[in-house]
Amino acid sequence: MDDTKPEQVKSIADLARIGGVSVSTVSRALTGKGALNKGTRERIQALADRHGFKLNVAAQNLRLGRTGAIAVLLPLGHERGQHLSDPFFMAMLGFLADALTDRGYDLLLSRVLPQGDDWLDTFIRTGRTDGVIIIGQSNQSAVLDRTAAHYAPMVIWGEQSSRNAHVTVGTDNQAGGALAAQHLVARGRRRLAFFGNVAVPEFAARYQGFVAALPADLRDTVELVHTHITPEASLEVATAWFAAGNRPDGLFAASDVVAMSLLSAATDHGLSVPGDLSIIGFDDIPMARLANPPLTTVAQDIEGGARQLVDLLFRRLAGEDAGSISIAPRLVIRESS
Amino acid sequence: MDDTKPEQVKSIADLARIGGVSVSTVSRALTGKGALNKGTRERIQALADRHGFKLNVAAQNLRLGRTGAIAVLLPLGHERGQHLSDPFFMAMLGFLADALTDRGYDLLLSRVLPQGDDWLDTFIRTGRTDGVIIIGQSNQSAVLDRTAAHYAPMVIWGEQSSRNAHVTVGTDNQAGGALAAQHLVARGRRRLAFFGNVAVPEFAARYQGFVAALPADLRDTVELVHTHITPEASLEVATAWFAAGNRPDGLFAASDVVAMSLLSAATDHGLSVPGDLSIIGFDDIPMARLANPPLTTVAQDIEGGARQLVDLLFRRLAGEDAGSISIAPRLVIRESS
DNA sequence: TTGATTTAAGCAAACGTTTGCAATCATCGC
DNA sequence: GCGATGATTGCAAACGTTTGCTTAAATCAA
CATH class of the missing domain: 3.40.50.2300 (Response regulator)
Known part of the structure; x- marks a missing residue:
């Protein structure tokens, strides 16, 4: 007899009630953190599965003081009014998505048409993400420098220069x-x-x-x-x-x-x-x-670049003062030359 | 004299303390919702600006029972092991990003390598997003149908068919x-x-x-x-x-x-x-x-398609039982034929 | 001046988690 | 049999918002 309960389980509290335990026990069972009797842990996990219950990441992140997402911004300052569909971006984006997913983070995509010099700070202050990856400096180097001065978890794909106050990963x-x-x-x-x-x-x-x-x-x-x-x-x-x-x-x-x-x-x-x-x-x-x-x-080594971007970002998220990275280009000779 | 206070304002409560009002007042001032004296509203808004304070969207969304994000999934079931960088996707993604931004939503990008038949439900149950847009059925029509049966805010870019239980937007x-x-x-x-x-x-x-x-x-x-x-x-x-x-x-x-x-x-x-x-x-x-x-x-009218996808998704989010949309293709004759 | 009416702002309970601390209970050495 | 120890679990306070309800203040008519 499959004893499935049709009852909707929307929160840890519902599950606690059904399982006859406290919310803290359910939390510990589902996250695997904290000491808990092996038997109860398995029982609660099974119960959660049976009811198709998953922890609400939004609430989890709020409590943990993080968002679980990294923003990838495509500033279109120099291509104003044009939509950009360069395959280079798609390749980069794909690799970034994979690298971030591997670390359990979501990728928040945003194309921005830079307005004034406050768009980046404004975005960051909303606290939507834990860090920012920017694809290309466009013509916004000054804005990037200003933000880099007070915001560490930001890395830019682009040109490295001693004049930059911001941290970059990019081809030489x-x-x-x-x-x-x-x-x-x-x-x-x-x-x-x-x-x-x-x-x-x-x-x-x-x-x-x-x-x-x-x-x-x-x-x-x-x-x-x-x-x-x-x-x-x-x-x-x-x-x-x-x-x-x-x-x-x-x-x-x-x-x-x-x-x-x-x-x-x-x-x-x-x-x-x-x-x-x-x-x-x-x-x-x-x-x-x-x-x-x-x-x-x-x-350009796009895949390697994406990996380095993510690596660097997480090192900076961890508080390390990691610096820019330059990647060597490689000439591919085909038939147009 | 610019009377900037260096004090860190991290929450509505901090601002309330500084402004000598209650948190509810600050909330009402910053969201513009609810009745509030015009003077105080402006005073609080100015105060927030001065301190560079923005509402924390994560907390806001938790309270409002939404996430403020829409997932865009690229299922790679039929291209297993291959990375995909087709310009078509980039174009679509760009237009989707713009359409979602216009409505105040974030775009959560994820490339998924479908595993088993539970990947979609699992994703949805984490409550990470308010709705899902899937680019291409890949070879996952069955999974889509199963999820569509109990999850309304999902639209698929792809082929429309009377056999589909899921809602599509796509070229004929x-x-x-x-x-x-x-x-x-x-x-x-x-x-x-x-x-x-x-x-x-x-x-x-x-x-x-x-x-x-x-x-x-x-x-x-x-x-x-x-x-x-x-x-x-x-x-x-x-x-x-x-x-x-x-x-x-x-x-x-x-x-x-x-x-x-x-x-x-x-x-x-x-x-x-x-x-x-x-x-x-x-x-x-x-x-x-x-x-x-x-x-x-x-x-294919990619821009129009993206707009329709977003439109349809939001209609369904609003509870409307809106159905699939087919878009007419157009032959563009150049010189290869 | 008084009571009724409008307007403005505060209180406190949610939203769904995590986690320090306290409480319970079984077990154990003596 | 008793206090001590360790293993489990529960309680309740956070995280930063929003909002129904209540109260306080101000305005107004008579």
């Missing part, structure tokens, strides 16, 4: 830029351009590293073309640029998406890649190899 | 498949194949709609090629398929990412698109136009 973008430069030069390319938005620290570093690694005679001729990194924007910029008659032989893009736009625009203008010109991207998103031709690119 | 995939079929036939294509995983209801419907819309003599010759939808998997399948000597003249892919793999593999085998064969994708991700050649595809 200068080194990445240098890899691209050396590769193009080795291919004999001399009419070069960089496509990206240097108001974003990460992209600025890629550009600087690129230029700095060029031989002196090329350094002054490399063109900087401003573009947002959405497919729409970058395709438009690239198309207009080729239409204006520009005929480069080596292009370095701030991201793979931008590189794919360049590829598309170049083809449209009758140029052959890599026959007439080489194109190099940045990120190595999974789709980079699907480009036609497959994209040469500077790879 | 059969109609989408039909659009692809009609287009290929109009182009005079006759040696056809579909690439996808028909264990996933959405893809199955695309395939069925595709086949059903073909003229009778073609219906039996269309090949069904099984592939997962990650770039890695689909590129491998496509490459092997062409290598085996298959020479189709019309391909319909379950997603744009798969279509781009087909494009890449076809080019590798010396085939010209659309000269030798036409390729059609599904989704119209922002990068579809960056493919080389730009991809003809069946567009």
Whole structure:
């Protein structure tokens, strides 16, 4: 005879009543914390299972003075009005979700359109989360610095700099830029351009590293073309640029998406890649190899980066004053160069 | 003289003490609910601002019997062991985040690897969120149905079917498949194949709609090629398929990412698109136009879909018994067909 | 001036947990 | 048989809010 009780068990108190014990006993049985007779513990656990009862995490967290959630913020300061769907973010987000889940934390996702210089503090003060991971500095470095001064559990995916007061995890973008430069030069390319938005620290570093690694005679001729990194924007910029008659032989893009736009625009203008010109991207998103031709690119270790972000955050949550981490990029040579 | 007090204000009680009022007054001042003298309300609000105090949402939610968060789950039942970074998800996620933020809710993101048939109920019973949005049925329709029977605030992005006990929002995939079929036939294509995983209801419907819309003599010759939808998997399948000597003249892919793999593999085998064969994708991700050649595809209204998902969820949260919603697809003709 | 009416603000009990401390009880050494 | 010890369990106060009810104060009409 299955003696299932239809009665709704909504709280530890209900279960205590049914089980003929006190709420504290139920709590200890279900959390496994505190001393409790093995028999009763098992009896209560079985009872909870039978009634499909689970502890209410909200109440639990309130009592424990934590929220059990980490916020992942995507600041869209530099892409105002544009929606962002770069595969890079999805990959990063996926790995972050997994790493946080492993530690028993929830991932609270928020896209923020930075307003004024108070959006971050305001968010933090609501106490919604125990810590914050921010993907990209966007153009908000000053805000991040200000908050970092009084709020420890915050780490940023982005460009590391001695000028930063905030803690970062990120690819060594200068080194990445240098890899691209050396590769193009080795291919004999001399009419070069960089496509990206240097108001974003990460992209600025890629550009600087690129230029700095060029031989002196090329350094002054490399063109900087401003573009947002959405497919729409970058395709438009690239198309207009080729239409204006520009005929480069080596292009370095701030991201793979931008590189794919360049590829598309170049083809449209009758140029052959890599026959007439080489194109190099940045990120190595999974789709980079699907480009036609497959994209040469500077790879970021997204999975490793996500793990490091989470590690660092939890070390800081534990009170440790852990510092920024830089990850080496890697050149992936395919057929677009 | 700025009379800032350095004193830490951690709760409504602290503020009440400082302001010389009761906690209830502070609560009413800060929430704007309940009758309160305009003067005191403003005075307390100013005081709160000055001390940088924000209500603790966790406690607020506990008291209000809600969590203020909606879970977005990505079940990876059919992509076990593969990480998923399809731009489609990112686009969907972004729009969902915005729609939920507009309503004052947080988005709790979780990728789940379905274990057994209890993962969903277990998640829900923890009371972490007020409602659940699930992106894609994956191969978990049975689980969804079981939960839907006793849990109302749940909506699924996916394939609608009279066999479903769960509520869906999604593109009319059969109609989408039909659009692809009609287009290929109009182009005079006759040696056809579909690439996808028909264990996933959405893809199955695309395939069925595709086949059903073909003229009778073609219906039996269309090949069904099984592939997962990650770039890695689909590129491998496509490459092997062409290598085996298959020479189709019309391909319909379950997603744009798969279509781009087909494009890449076809080019590798010396085939010209659309000269030798036409390729059609599904989704119209922002990068579809960056493919080389730009991809003809069946567009899903991702933004509209996200809005409908959220709308529907909140209607159900309010107790309304609102039903499934189907969204019409749209054929976007570019240069791959 | 008085009593009735309106308005403003406080009291205290919830929401569902956790946990320090106290209480109970069986067991044990002598 | 008795006090001491250790193992279990219960009591009740927190965590930071919201809100029904009550009280106090102010306003008003007559």
